[in-house]
Amino acid sequence: MEQLLNKLAQAMGQLDHLDQEGFVGLVSEALAPYPDLGWVLAPDPANSALLRLSLSVRNAPEFRERAAASGLLPLAGEGWEIGLGVPPRDGPIYLEAQAGDEVLAIDGELMGWQMRAADGMVDLVLGIAPGPLRALGQAELEELADIFTLGELGELNMMDHVNSVSVEQIDGLSRDWPSLATLRAGFADAFPACAYAEWLRSARS
Numbered sequence: 001m002e003q004l005l006n007k008l009a010q011a012m013g014q015l016d017h018l019d020q021e022g023f024v025g026l027v028s029e030a031l032a033p034y035p036d037l038g039w040v041l042a043p044d045p046a047n048s049a050l051l052r053l054s055l056s057v058r059n060a061p062e063f064r065e066r067a068a069a070s071g072l073l074p075l076a077g078e079g080w081e082i083g084l085g086v087p088p089r090d091g092p093i094y095l096e097a098q099a100g101d102e103v104l105a106i107d108g109e110l111m112g113w114q115m116r117a118a119d120g121m122v123d124l125v126l127g128i129a130p131g132p133l134r135a136l137g138q139a140e141l142e143e144l145a146d147i148f149t150l151g152e153l154g155e156l157n158m159m160d161h162v163n164s165v166s167v168e169q170i171d172g173l174s175r176d177w178p179s180l181a182t183l184r185a186g187f188a189d190a191f192p193a194c195a196y197a198e199w200l201r202s203a204r205s
């Protein structure tokens with residue numbers, strides 16, 4: 001663990017002197033012994049002045065446990081930080097999906113959501129209103145729902161508090177199916193100690 005973090009810290013310390021290919025090469029080399037780990041380099045959503053190298057641990061829960069037990073993370077340097085879990089995405093709730101020969105522009109704010117209690121966690125259900133998304137198959141819709149919820153809540157929150165993500169067809173947004181734009185605040189209210197809770201409450205207000 002220490003050897004890995006030393007290599008990653010060295011890469012972060014050289015950011016100003018490396019091109020993208022050089023940086024990717026250093027990080028890829030450091031993570032080679034950990035094939036289940038992914039990574040994202042981006043400004044921290046709660047502090048845009050902080051560049052964060054996030055280790056994606058969704059497929060490596062044992063690594064997350066060992067890293068947490070080590071007490072070595074987060075690891076901070078001058079203007080940067082290395083931490084566990086890809087954070088929520090600071091951007092519009094929007095993506096594009098291929099449906100046959102057509103590219104669908106998907107505005108997530110037109111999707112609804114519900115949280116249903118499940119053994120101390122929640123089952124997240126995204127509501128699909130009438131429209132172009134109905135042309136997609138169930139598996140494609142579930143993949144989109146996973147992408148949207150991961151971007152809205154962040155990896156650690158999904159791992160710690162979300163039991164499942166699914167989709168249902170709905171007639172439209174309503175009191176029972178509010179816009180996905182309100183999911184962050186609703187989630188932070190349900191789990192006040194969750195990762196990025198304060199930022200989630202205000203990110204889309």
